[in-house]
Amino acid sequence: MADTRSLSNETALRDENVLRHVRQLGSARDGLAEWRLQRRTAIALIPLALYFVASMLRLATSDQPTAAAWLASPVPALFTMLFVLTLLTHAVVGLRSFLMDYVHTRARLVAAELLVRGAAVLLAGASVLAVLKLFLGR
């Protein structure tokens, strides 16, 4: 496996150079940017998701005032918003790669992508608004 690792190290952080050289043969769109976005959000989600799930376990049987007080404090408010936004970004990239593999009609693919993106924006906006309402105490 030493070969794979050294190859990986040689190309690390120089994707742009590689892409420029292979433009004729490689992806002409945003494949690489999406690939990196998927990995970056995945890495960010490891601590964010574990923090949120662990917090949910403590809140599992709590009443509304307890949950509201938790979301109104700065650290949970910040990390909950970051978690939701990172989760939805990661979900959109993942769902798109799934749709591109299994939806073979162009019109249906565009419609499905619009639906996924629209739903994600709506959920992100609603979640952030809910947390902000509690954090700002309105």
Add this chain to the structure above:
Amino acid sequence: MDRPLSPFMFPTWYRFQITSALSILHRLTGIALSLGSIVLAWWLIAVAAGGELFTTTHAVIASPIGLLLLFLWSAAFFYHLCNGVRHLAWDAGYGFEIRQAYLSGYVVLVATAVLTALTWLYVFLA
């Protein structure tokens, strides 16, 4: 144009392999968790709104179907998390040998079962 379209290799041409099954499971759990984000947003809104919306939401989540969904989502979460780390290791260039890929696959399955079991033990004992 009659070119073969994905997933044409299944189930005719490929025999069952744990590695490809785990790969498909990664996608399925990803889709399930994406759907879970709807419930997550709903719960946040319910906490912010309070009153009857929270009472109803709490009742739905605490119902048998709600608990079953939560259990499935927790298993999907731990699987996607562990297998995601496996994918990140591949991206970094580690674990490509067939024996290693099988071993890490079984490790992911065991870790998923253990983490899910510990989570629900905590819920019911705490």
